[in-house]
Amino acid sequence: MKTPLFFYLTELLFPRLCVVCGDKLIEQEQLICLHCLHHIPRTNFHRNPDNPVAQLFYGRVQIEFATAFYAFSKGSPYQKLLHNLKYKGMKELGEEVGKQFGIDLLQSPEFSSVDLICPVPLHPQKEKKRGYNQSWWIASGIAKQMNKELLIALENNNTVSVDFATKIGHIRIMKCTRNLDEIPEGDHQGINTVKLNGPDICCVYDWLVADWRAFRWDSVLNWKIVK
Numbered sequence: 001m002k003t004p005l006f007f008y009l010t011e012l013l014f015p016r017l018c019v020v021c022g023d024k025l026i027e028q029e030q031l032i033c034l035h036c037l038h039h040i041p042r043t044n045f046h047r048n049p050d051n052p053v054a055q056l057f058y059g060r061v062q063i064e065f066a067t068a069f070y071a072f073s074k075g076s077p078y079q080k081l082l083h084n085l086k087y088k089g090m091k092e093l094g095e096e097v098g099k100q101f102g103i104d105l106l107q108s109p110e111f112s113s114v115d116l117i118c119p120v121p122l123h124p125q126k127e128k129k130r131g132y133n134q135s136w137w138i139a140s141g142i143a144k145q146m147n148k149e150l151l152i153a154l155e156n157n158n159t160v161s162v163d164f165a166t167k168i169g170h171i172r173i174m175k176c177t178r179n180l181d182e183i184p185e186g187d188h189q190g191i192n193t194v195k196l197n198g199p200d201i202c203c204v205y206d207w208l209v210a211d212w213r214a215f216r217w218d219s220v221l222n223w224k225i226v227k
């Protein structure tokens with residue numbers, strides 16, 4: 001454990017700086033200063049079902065609600081958040097931003113009632129190169145803040161497979177896992193099949209792309225915990 005003296009010496013030699021504005025952080029601040037956190041250009045789309053993000057899905061897939069945490073604009077100091085998260089190895093930034101997003105989502109009846117938070121998997125090669133999936137870190141922050149279960153979709157660790165039906169009726173399987181400590185003890189042995197009685201699954205994206213992968217909660221047929 002860091003002693004106060006050790007903490008202050010470290011702060012003196014290697015001051016922690018806000019990722020957004022570059023100012024020195026105070027002891028209670030993590031990665032982003034309170035001033036920058038307060039001024040994040042939040043979209044507040046979670047208050048409006050007919051928001052621009054939801055409109056992107058119209059005619060493509062049936063969704064209940066969609067939102068985005070903050071507006072990304074080129075040249076904005078907040079551009080550094082995404083850049084550092086994706087390209088500078090600052091994965092903890094995702095969790096910090098996710099926690100802030102979770103505070104907003106808890107205010108929404110639609111999002112506060114979801115059962116699972118599910119980050120979209122990265123291509124295994126991309127994840128290997130980057131060393132982490134930034135969506136996982138964002139989702140982890142949201143799940144912690146909202147006290148929700150995290151369903152982690154992984155393509156290289158076949159601990160859970162989720163069967164679901166596509167819009168045109170094809171059956172697809174997505175390999176997933178949950179945090180080990182969230183898997184009920186009885187499911188740790190052998191293969192266990194758990195019927196999902198219609199839980200809401202909130203899919204999390206770090207960026208809106210055309211070829212996203214996800215499944216709707218009402219398309220899930222079952223999932224198998226494979227050990």
Ligand SMILES: [Zn+2]
Pocket residue numbers: 018019020021022023032033034035036037
């Ligand atoms: Zn700042």
